[in-house]
Amino acid sequence: xxxxxxxxxxxxxxxxxxxxxxxxxxxxxxxxxxxxxxxxxxxxxxxxxxxxxxxxxxxxxxxxxxxxxxxxxxxxxxxxxxxxxxxxxxxxxxxxxxxxxxxxxxxxxxxxxxxxxxxxxxxxxxxxxxxxxxxxxxxxxxxxxxxxxxxxxxxxxxxxxxxxxxxxxxxxxxxxxxxxxxxxxxxxxxxxxxxxxxxxx
Amino acid sequence: xxxxxxxxxxxxxxxxxxxxxxxxxxxxxxxxxxxxxxxxxxxxxxxxxxxxxxxxxxxxxxxxxxxxxxxxxxxxxxxxxxxxxxxxxxxxxxxxxxxxxxxxxxxxxxxxxxxxxxxxxxxxxxxxxxxxxxxxxxxxxxxxxxxxxxxxxxxxxxxxxxxxxxxxxxxxxxxxxxxxxxxxxxxxxxxxxxxxxxxxxxxxxxxxxxxxxxxxxxxxxxxxxx
Numbered sequence: 471x472x473x474x475x476x477x478x479x480x481x482x483x484x485x486x487x488x489x490x491x492x493x494x495x496x497x498x499x500x501x502x503x504x505x506x507x508x509x510x511x512x513x514x515x516x517x518x519x520x521x522x523x524x525x526x527x528x529x530x531x532x533x534x535x536x537x538x539x540x541x542x543x544x545x546x547x548x549x550x551x552x553x554x555x556x557x558x559x560x561x562x563x564x565x566x567x568x569x570x571x572x573x574x575x576x577x578x579x580x581x582x583x584x585x586x587x588x589x590x591x592x593x594x595x596x597x598x599x600x601x602x603x604x605x606x607x608x609x610x611x612x613x614x615x616x617x618x619x620x621x622x623x624x625x626x627x628x629x630x631x632x633x634x635x636x637x638x639x640x641x642x643x644x645x646x647x648x649x650x651x652x653x654x655x656x657x658x659x660x661x662x663x664x665x666x667x668x669x670x671x
Numbered sequence: 672x673x674x675x676x677x678x679x680x681x682x683x684x685x686x687x688x689x690x691x692x693x694x695x696x697x698x699x700x701x702x703x704x705x706x707x708x709x710x711x712x713x714x715x716x717x718x719x720x721x722x723x724x725x726x727x728x729x730x731x732x733x734x735x736x737x738x739x740x741x742x743x744x745x746x747x748x749x750x751x752x753x754x755x756x757x758x759x760x761x762x763x764x765x766x767x768x769x770x771x772x773x774x775x776x777x778x779x780x781x782x783x784x785x786x787x788x789x790x791x792x793x794x795x796x797x798x799x800x801x802x803x804x805x806x807x808x809x810x811x812x813x814x815x816x817x818x819x820x821x822x823x824x825x826x827x828x829x830x831x832x833x834x835x836x837x838x839x840x841x842x843x844x845x846x847x848x849x850x851x852x853x854x855x856x857x858x859x860x861x862x863x864x865x866x867x868x869x870x871x872x873x874x875x876x877x878x879x880x881x882x883x884x885x886x887x888x889x890x891x892x893x894x895x896x897x
Contacts, residue, residue: 471697473697476873477874478682479681564850564854565834567830567862568834600713604714621832622831624828625832625835
């Protein structure tokens with residue numbers, strides 16, 4: 471039995487069909503998604519999605535996001551480069567905000583998920599599991615990769631009228647990351663993970 | 672208000688249980704002098720988030736104050752051979768619209784103007800109605816809160832647009848873009864409204880509804896005030 475996090479109403483545990491989700495009977499809040507019959511398969515699938523997202527994220531940070539041809543000269547920038555330029559212009563707080571929400575926290579989020587999922591997939595208990603999961607849940611609202619990608623698209627449209635714009639490798643990676651991040655986050659159910667941590671020995 | 676809700680809804684509070692706000696586990700509160708701790712995840716347990724309304728108001732007030740400079744001050748300053756130009760959030764939207772990018776203009780308008788304003792108004796209404804212990808339309812208010820929580824992050828859009836333009840357009844003497852003071856104010860509004868919605872405890876919407884049916888014949892199990 472557990473209580474709805476949004477309205478405190480007590481809920482009876484029900485068995486869900488695979489792919490189903492449970493909602494609060496009173497306020498309709500999403501409580502949890504269906505646990506697979508085979509829980510280790512669910513862990514492995516989440517791990518695979520998280521690993522793929524991590525690889526893509528590294529590439530996305532390392533390669534140029536966009537290139538610009540303007541009056542004969544070519545300019546390109548990575549996400550880190552754009553943040554560094556902001557910093558040099560004395561917009562240090564804005565630079566920090568951008569670096570935190572698009573680089574630092576998404577990296578920590580992926581790192582924490584791998585930290586928890588790798589041992590769980592091997593049938594072991596992750597070290598400091600509950601602290602890591604608590605940290606992960608706390609930083610989750612602040613990672614904004616998908617918002618950033620939309621921002622890049624808006625910036626490209628604004629620039630397209632004054633220069634020719636060349637989408638870089640990292641842009642495609644970020645595009646793919648939106649879906650991988652969403653898929654990994656959706657299959658990483660906090661409720662189930664707490665349960666797995668309890669069960670794991 | 673839902674008229675048919677005469678029967679008392681079973682809640683964790685009425686059952687004398689505390690629900691962990693991190694992992695969701697239900698547990699019995701510790702004996703009086705001890706602080707309760709979740710046996711599963713170790714989080715300190717509270718019946719409701721501590722000082723929820725006070726924190727929500729504080730963040731909302733700060734956000735409302737910064738909302739003015741965020742919209743009035745330039746978020747971006749472009750200089751080229753032909754002179755310098757300041758852009759506010761609004762003039763950036765007008766620029767997109769005149770360029771013919773109507774879809775993006777509407778998108779940025781919603782993300783940068785509508786969402787922050789809606790967050791301030793909706794959260795203000797939620798906090799005020801919870802403070803007044805209103806029992807009106809709890810389901811509607813619960814849904815409004817979930818929508819606000821979901822869309823809040825998308826307001827950061829303009830900050831990322833400015834970041835990328837600054838990073839790309841640096842052609843020394845020919846053209847350069849730098850972030851304006853409005854960008855900092857705008858980023859602060861987004862962060863503060865996110866903190867405000869994270870501070871608000873949506874269960875405060877339902878507490879007055881539950882208290883209404885807590886007659887002497889049907890008291891909460893732990894006997895404390897609702």
